[in-house]
Amino acid sequence: MKEKHNKINRRNFLKTVGATSLGSVFASADSIAAQSQTNDTAKKPKYPQVPKRKMGKTGVKVPCLCVGGNQDLIANQIVLRKAPQWGVYYWDTAHNYTGGNSELGIGKILAKNPKARKKFFIASKASGARTVADVEKRLQTSLKRMNTDYIDLYYGYHQCSNPAFLTNELKEWAQSARKRKLILHFGISTHQNMADVLAAAAKLDWIEVVMTIYNFRLMQDKKLNAAIDACHKAGKGIMAIKTLGMGQKITTDEDKKLTDHFLQRGFTKEQAKIKAVLEDKRFTAVCVGMKSIRELSSNVAAALDKTKLTQADTQALTEYARATCDGYCAGCANICNSALPDTPYISDIMRYLMYHKSYGEHEEAKQLFAQIPRKARNKLLSTDFSLAEARCPQHLPIGRLVAEAANKLA
Numbered sequence: 001m002k003e004k005h006n007k008i009n010r011r012n013f014l015k016t017v018g019a020t021s022l023g024s025v026f027a028s029a030d031s032i033a034a035q036s037q038t039n040d041t042a043k044k045p046k047y048p049q050v051p052k053r054k055m056g057k058t059g060v061k062v063p064c065l066c067v068g069g070n071q072d073l074i075a076n077q078i079v080l081r082k083a084p085q086w087g088v089y090y091w092d093t094a095h096n097y098t099g100g101n102s103e104l105g106i107g108k109i110l111a112k113n114p115k116a117r118k119k120f121f122i123a124s125k126a127s128g129a130r131t132v133a134d135v136e137k138r139l140q141t142s143l144k145r146m147n148t149d150y151i152d153l154y155y156g157y158h159q160c161s162n163p164a165f166l167t168n169e170l171k172e173w174a175q176s177a178r179k180r181k182l183i184l185h186f187g188i189s190t191h192q193n194m195a196d197v198l199a200a201a202a203k204l205d206w207i208e209v210v211m212t213i214y215n216f217r218l219m220q221d222k223k224l225n226a227a228i229d230a231c232h233k234a235g236k237g238i239m240a241i242k243t244l245g246m247g248q249k250i251t252t253d254e255d256k257k258l259t260d261h262f263l264q265r266g267f268t269k270e271q272a273k274i275k276a277v278l279e280d281k282r283f284t285a286v287c288v289g290m291k292s293i294r295e296l297s298s299n300v301a302a303a304l305d306k307t308k309l310t311q312a313d314t315q316a317l318t319e320y321a322r323a324t325c326d327g328y329c330a331g332c333a334n335i336c337n338s339a340l341p342d343t344p345y346i347s348d349i350m351r352y353l354m355y356h357k358s359y360g361e362h363e364e365a366k367q368l369f370a371q372i373p374r375k376a377r378n379k380l381l382s383t384d385f386s387l388a389e390a391r392c393p394q395h396l397p398i399g400r401l402v403a404e405a406a407n408k409l410a
Contacts, residue, residue: 049087050303055153055284057235058185058208062090062121064278065303066239067296068289069093070364073105079290080109086300089120092239092287093146094158095138096127098364103145110147117148124151125158125189132173139182153209154183161192161333163200171206185209187237192333192347198227202234209237211287215245216276216317217328232282240286243277244270245321246358247328248401254323261316271302275309276317278302289359326395329354336398339388343379345372346388346398353405369409380406 052061067083069092080091093102103124110117124146126138135156142151156174157165166188174186187209190197194212201207210231218224231238262272277286290296321328329350336346349369356365369377385399392398 045085045087047085048304050300052087053281053284055185055237056208058237060121060185060237062285063088063303064283064285065274065299066090066092066123066285066287068241068287069102069106070097070289070361071291072098072101073103074101074108075105076291077105077108078293079296080105082293083290083296084119086304088296088300090123090285091120092123093142094125094127094155095129095142100141100145103142107146107148114147121152122146122148123153123155123187125155127158129156129158132169135170135173136177139177143182150181151183153185153187155187155189155209155211157188159191160188160197161190163197166197166200166204166207171204174206185237187211187239189239189241191351192331194331195221195223195227196334198224198231202227202230202236205234207236209239209284211239211241213242213331214240214277214283215243216273217245217321217325218330219276220318220321221330228282237284238282240277240283243286243288244273245328247324247354248357252324254320258316258320262313265313266307267302267305268298271298271305272309272313272317274299274302275305276314279309326397328394329396330394332393335391335393336388339391340383340385343376343383345376346385346402348372349380349402349405350396350398352409353401356405356408366409369405377406377410 050063050065053064054060055062065088067079067088067090073080073093083089083091091106093106095103097103106122124142126135129135129138139151139154143149154177156170156177160166174183177183178186185208186206188197188201188207189211191213198210198212201210212224212228214224214228228238258269262269265272267275274286274288277283288299290299329347331347331351333344333347337344340346349372352365352368355361355368380402383402385402389396389398
């Protein structure tokens with residue numbers, strides 16, 4: 001039986017849940033409300049369930065795969081409805097995702113199925129908040145949008161780039177929100193200067209969970225791994241984002257080589273990248289954007305598959321990372337900022353350009369780019385980026401990429 005499940009998890013899983021056979025695979029009439037009334041101990045799940053892991057010292061177990069909610073979940077309800085069938089009931093969103101439509105989409109599900117709320121683990125973030133008053137306001141908005149009285153995991157600082165932002169005032173707010181039972185657990189997320197932020201968070205017992213960029217490209221970063229070790233030893237739940245390590249989308253011979261290598265192993269290169277992070281037991285879960293049933297099923301298959309990556313697999317990912325590093329920004333914004341203190345937006349611009357080119361999020365990328373102060377945007381094309389390029393560990397052609405961003409996103 002175990003061997004049969006392994007086969008389903010790998011080569012046959014995508015065929016089983018392929019778009020052409022949805023009618024025969026998915027439960028045709030079971031709603032989430034009906035699922036919420038099922039006696040879990042009396043009835044075995046109809047489908048294989050994604051493994052769960054403990055979320056640090058909290059002791060709470062969550063699926064090791066999380067639905068990334070940076071999408072219009074009002075329009076895309078199908079992923080939220082189908083994900084729980086494989087035990088993917090952990091959903092991650094944020095106050096600013098798709099202008100609020102991400103949280104509103106979750107709210108639409110919960111409004112129709114209020115009894116199902118306890119079945120889900122929902123995380124959200126206080127996007128753009130810089131004061132505790134901002135955090136409180138965003139939390140209240142998120143609760144209203146999602147038709148819930150509480151949020152399981154709340155990232156009170158989203159995209160933290162400086163340990164100085166982790167203040168006693170924020171600590172007191174987190175304690176208050178927990179006491180008021182508006183949130184069950186408190187965390188922070190980081191996209192820039194991750195090692196410094198995580199090292200600081202490891203020492204703060206009021207931060208229960210950290211969310212950080214981590215993927216096959218960053219596995220050789222000793223400073224980042226030391227900070228992750230510190231968080232793990234301190235009992236933090238650690239969530240990985242950007243696990244596919246996508247940069248400026250350029251099809252190369254290296255891409256074809258990597259694709260061919262993993263297809264021969266029985267899974268896609270995207271599945272291999274997810275597996276590479278999931279095999280690291282320091283991490284509680286990986287949070288991946290899933291905008292279609294095909295993406296959902298592919299990611300579920302990667303989480304279910306028990307086949308371990310070999311040394312040759314790891315080497316293939318390492319060689320690919322080295323060969324394509326000049327198209328990937330590692331988020332070490334402090335290096336760029338030290339080179340060009342008057343233009344402290346290089347890392348942000350690289351991320352926005354990645355959203356545009358690799359994720360196809362054209363409008364979001366433009367909106368984020370527009371939030372950069374006009375004075376700074378006007379200086380981009382006249383700035384000499386050579387010093388930042390010389391210091392960049394990834395050897396990014398920063399000047400060319402900034403010019404491309406200014407052309408495509410302005």
